Amino acid sequence: MKIIKLSPDDEVGCAEAVAVDSAGWKLDCPEVVQHTPRTFANMLRYGWDLEPPQAYLAREGDTAVGVLTVDVPQYENTNLTWIDVKVHPDHRGRGIGSALIEYGEQVTRDLGRTLTGFGGLDLPKAEAFAQRHGYEQKAIEVNRRQDLAGLDWGLVQRTYDESLAAASAYELLKVTGPLPADMLDGMVAVTESINDAPKDDLDMEDDVYSPERLRAYEEAQAKSERTVYRVIARRKDTGDLAGHTVVAVERERPYIGEQHDTAVSRDHRGHRLGALLKSAMLLWLRDEEAALTQIDTWNAESNGHMIGINEALNYRIVARFLNYQKSL
Incomplete structure (x- = not known):
């Protein structure tokens, strides 16, 4: 061989x-x-x-x-x-x-x-x-999928309306493709909030973000022929960016979408922003991507809060993955 x-x-x-x-x-x-x-x-x-x-x-x-x-x-x-x-x-x-x-x-x-x-x-x-090669299980990750053809859009609209009422101090911004330059620094802090998601027992450092890395992500996605959609929550009185959700849609297979990130900064939690962002994204994609039929997301099995939001929006389990590590 x-x-x-x-x-x-x-x-x-x-x-x-x-x-x-x-x-x-x-x-x-x-x-x-x-x-x-x-x-x-x-x-x-x-x-x-x-x-x-x-x-x-x-x-x-x-x-x-x-x-x-x-x-x-x-x-x-x-x-x-x-x-x-x-x-x-x-x-x-x-x-x-x-x-x-x-x-x-x-x-x-x-x-x-x-x-x-x-x-x-x-x-x-x-x-x-894994055991034969000396690897130890460290985490469990679950792939879930949302079937847009069978989605209860009334439920999505109710989720949006109820969450919007709870988050009345915030406004939503929609961005396709690269972020405006004046939002980059604020989005670094928002993106770093993903580090609060559970890592379970994985021996891994937190992700490190910078304006340059956000631009690298945008360039890689565009060159990989994916359209990136972002919904961003911004505090009305201060202009502080509070959270975002990101979905990328393939151009080769425009029926496939991937949930890339959903995160809310610590100082802005407790206002149903996660549910607001995700429901707003679904309503936007319904209008923008007529061929889109599915969105896949991945979460640590221990991430109960985000899983709760996903299940409320009718995501179903596709596969369960075990993650292993080994010191060499």
């Missing part, structure tokens, strides 16, 4: 990687949103905020049998990597996954990093794989 590093310009390799990845998801959890060759290549070019992962393809002869991605944080957590391993179902049980995770651990060591982690579906075989 050969393991080769993938380039986003390698159209054949990216297509092979996606074929391996998709075959696994179709067997283990077909509802999970899967990459296309285009979205996979964009991930390798731009990442989330111009911090792209490394990717490797395992081949036996001319047959692609496995994929490894290694996320290498640069803004914070510079002591760790995050590994993802996929093996084509036709080639499982032959040590390919073990070879790939060991390869990812060596990449981590070569980078001078001492901690790595990976996430897997909540399945017995994933748990056994």
Whole structure:
């Protein structure tokens, strides 16, 4: 078996990687949103905020049998990597996954990093794989999906109206694409509020934000062919930015939306801003994105407050993931 590093310009390799990845998801959890060759290549070019992962393809002869991605944080957590391993179902049980995770651990060591982690579906075989390689479960994350075609829009409107009444001291701003320059500093503080979300037992530092990183996120999303929608809450009397919610919609598959962030600053909590922001976003997207049929979100299973808002807006569970870490 050969393991080769993938380039986003390698159209054949990216297509092979996606074929391996998709075959696994179709067997283990077909509802999970899967990459296309285009979205996979964009991930390798731009990442989330111009911090792209490394990717490797395992081949036996001319047959692609496995994929490894290694996320290498640069803004914070510079002591760790995050590994993802996929093996084509036709080639499982032959040590390919073990070879790939060991390869990812060596990449981590070569980078001078001492901690790595990976996430897997909540399945017995994933748990056994983690234990076999010395990984310890640290957190549980849940992927939920909102079906817009079946959404009770009356419920969304009532949620909006009731939340608006509770948040009468605030106004909402809608921004598509890049933030206005005069909002950048205020949005740094709002975005950092995501650090209050539970990390459970993961050994991870808080995310570090700056105007430059927010611009990097906007650039990466635009170049990855996603339209970014933001609804921002602002205090009327002081002009302070209090919270935001962000959804990105794919242009290749405009029926797919991803919830990227929802956060409310500590000083502004207790006014139902979270419910107001999310319901306002749904009403806006209904008018702006006619083809949109689903929005996926991810939360720590322990994040009861945000899960409560999501469940009130008819999100349902798609998949449950276990996150593991290991010191090298």
